Amino acid sequence: MSEAVLSFEGARERFADELERRLHAAIVGEGVLFDAARYHLETGGKRLRALLPPWLAHNLGGHAEDALDLGVALELVHNGTLVHDDLQDGDVQRRGRPTVWSRYGMPQAVNVGTALLLLGIAQVLRSAVGPRVIADVNLAILRVVEGQALEFELSLDPHPTPDKWRRMAEGKTGALFGACFLAGARAAGRDDEDCDAMQALGRELGVFFQLQDDLLDLVGDKGREVPATDIAEGKISWPVAWVAERAAPLERERLMAIVRAPRAETSRAMVTEALAILDATGALAACAQATAAMAERLEHAPLAHAMPGLVARVLAPVAHAIP
Amino acid sequence: MSEAVLSFEGARERFADELERRLHAAIVGEGVLFDAARYHLETGGKRLRALLPPWLAHNLGGHAEDALDLGVALELVHNGTLVHDDLQDGDVQRRGRPTVWSRYGMPQAVNVGTALLLLGIAQVLRSAVGPRVIADVNLAILRVVEGQALEFELSLDPHPTPDKWRRMAEGKTGALFGACFLAGARAAGRDDEDCDAMQALGRELGVFFQLQDDLLDLVGDKGREVPATDIAEGKISWPVAWVAERAAPLERERLMAIVRAPRAETSRAMVTEALAILDATGALAACAQATAAMAERLEHAPLAHAMPGLVARVLAPVAHAIP
Numbered sequence: 001m002s003e004a005v006l007s008f009e010g011a012r013e014r015f016a017d018e019l020e021r022r023l024h025a026a027i028v029g030e031g032v033l034f035d036a037a038r039y040h041l042e043t044g045g046k047r048l049r050a051l052l053p054p055w056l057a058h059n060l061g062g063h064a065e066d067a068l069d070l071g072v073a074l075e076l077v078h079n080g081t082l083v084h085d086d087l088q089d090g091d092v093q094r095r096g097r098p099t100v101w102s103r104y105g106m107p108q109a110v111n112v113g114t115a116l117l118l119l120g121i122a123q124v125l126r127s128a129v130g131p132r133v134i135a136d137v138n139l140a141i142l143r144v145v146e147g148q149a150l151e152f153e154l155s156l157d158p159h160p161t162p163d164k165w166r167r168m169a170e171g172k173t174g175a176l177f178g179a180c181f182l183a184g185a186r187a188a189g190r191d192d193e194d195c196d197a198m199q200a201l202g203r204e205l206g207v208f209f210q211l212q213d214d215l216l217d218l219v220g221d222k223g224r225e226v227p228a229t230d231i232a233e234g235k236i237s238w239p240v241a242w243v244a245e246r247a248a249p250l251e252r253e254r255l256m257a258i259v260r261a262p263r264a265e266t267s268r269a270m271v272t273e274a275l276a277i278l279d280a281t282g283a284l285a286a287c288a289q290a291t292a293a294m295a296e297r298l299e300h301a302p303l304a305h306a307m308p309g310l311v312a313r314v315l316a317p318v319a320h321a322i323p
Numbered sequence: 324m325s326e327a328v329l330s331f332e333g334a335r336e337r338f339a340d341e342l343e344r345r346l347h348a349a350i351v352g353e354g355v356l357f358d359a360a361r362y363h364l365e366t367g368g369k370r371l372r373a374l375l376p377p378w379l380a381h382n383l384g385g386h387a388e389d390a391l392d393l394g395v396a397l398e399l400v401h402n403g404t405l406v407h408d409d410l411q412d413g414d415v416q417r418r419g420r421p422t423v424w425s426r427y428g429m430p431q432a433v434n435v436g437t438a439l440l441l442l443g444i445a446q447v448l449r450s451a452v453g454p455r456v457i458a459d460v461n462l463a464i465l466r467v468v469e470g471q472a473l474e475f476e477l478s479l480d481p482h483p484t485p486d487k488w489r490r491m492a493e494g495k496t497g498a499l500f501g502a503c504f505l506a507g508a509r510a511a512g513r514d515d516e517d518c519d520a521m522q523a524l525g526r527e528l529g530v531f532f533q534l535q536d537d538l539l540d541l542v543g544d545k546g547r548e549v550p551a552t553d554i555a556e557g558k559i560s561w562p563v564a565w566v567a568e569r570a571a572p573l574e575r576e577r578l579m580a581i582v583r584a585p586r587a588e589t590s591r592a593m594v595t596e597a598l599a600i601l602d603a604t605g606a607l608a609a610c611a612q613a614t615a616a617m618a619e620r621l622e623h624a625p626l627a628h629a630m631p632g633l634v635a636r637v638l639a640p641v642a643h644a645i646p
Binding site (some may be wrong): 110118141 | 352354410428429430432434435436437439441442444445448454457458461462464465468469473475476554
């Protein structure tokens, strides 16, 4: 191994500036398309997908530098999906600024999201490891798009279940995390078996991340107000899917009626009622338990030593709600 | 050379069925995303981008079979851009059937268009020649998206010109034709110089194709009614850009007012008036002349022997309007 294991914070300190520099350098064109892409990138974000490949490459015994461009590539891809996602969900703000579609219009948002995906693919191809990961990265992006399609299907499905939720989350969130983990392993020169195991680990981490996100929306960050925007937006989160499958008809039907009411017609009182149903039926407790069980499994996965502290980090915002 | 030069019709007879089979086989998934992608493909089309790579590969001395998957890939990409284009333009019908967005909704149309692009990239990567063309193909798709962005910019530009129109057309239509020509040359094992020349030739053919399309919209196919839908849709076609740059203020301002009026408020009388302005100012004649001059240049390009009859074929629908 080239150096001692790096913590997530250590990796961020070492690579965040360089990743940010390369991220902006990757958007090379002029005109409205590239201006809008830069505008979107400036809304910021955790840049988690950018950091994962170099961090993991280092901790798997390789050189982080070999995975910097792959990190940049996957962060560009992630941001492309966000631009499309904001448009599809009708979200007018992201981190306090107008989203691309609400500022530049629907047609340009379609273009900008697609352009960021293509810039990401171009960045993969520029990397020395690129030829060995491009087919998997491309397939992962297709899985993300499929996950987004499944999310809309699920929101109209008369019988949502946690299994259907998982299939959606494996695509929407898991596929790109899987690609980040695979990129780190390939850059570190690991064999196919390790690469497959890392990709599977990343995919599971993505599902775990989404499960935490669903729970967070309902129980809130410590000290933060509970917004439960997923309920107003009509999203089938894991706890809602749990109620839809397991709860008694009365609770199930009332919750689904609230979730599926148009956003503008969902009152604060209805959201409070939905939260009460999720609590009383045991859906919140089941979600907290599923989250804890998943964290436990991830911590003990064979290659989990490459991501020290990451599970706890993902868990932190909802830790207060976990038994 | 493996065999005598093939005509376009000869190539179509030989490869069309196999291309169609592979095109459908390339859409492998289940669920609404892939159902909608198949639905779109079934609207048909000329499959010109599919046929170009094998046809050109053959006529450049290679084996057409080596370029079949590249043709399928570029046809998938083209169809992805059409799905996005129909959404962006608000077109509710394509070849007499509801467009993807009008049948499946905006969010799924964003997904379906993106998925077709990614399936196209996957198909390039499956081809033996794939690694040698993937970066150029990916860049070409980015240029198409940039061209679509420029088209919207041009529709709002206070000073459209034929030069700005050309830049837009080089992206929107030229880039993918360029990729088709490059794919054919690479599959035939041609050297970098020939590949570059073929890509440039394809790009020019794409601009020529778009110029013909703009003219066709105004002068109509022989025996067909003249719809001039571009004017109602607010598109800055080449003749409109010519008037905006060259005509006297009175004609210029009246034409732009008609072109920029909302689609629903553009009466048949206004379209007739716009056509009269395009005729009286000499824009139609200039467009016909530019088309003829471009055809002449393309016919005499160094590698034009690889595409026998293609220029005449593109010209056929507007030939009656060419001096």
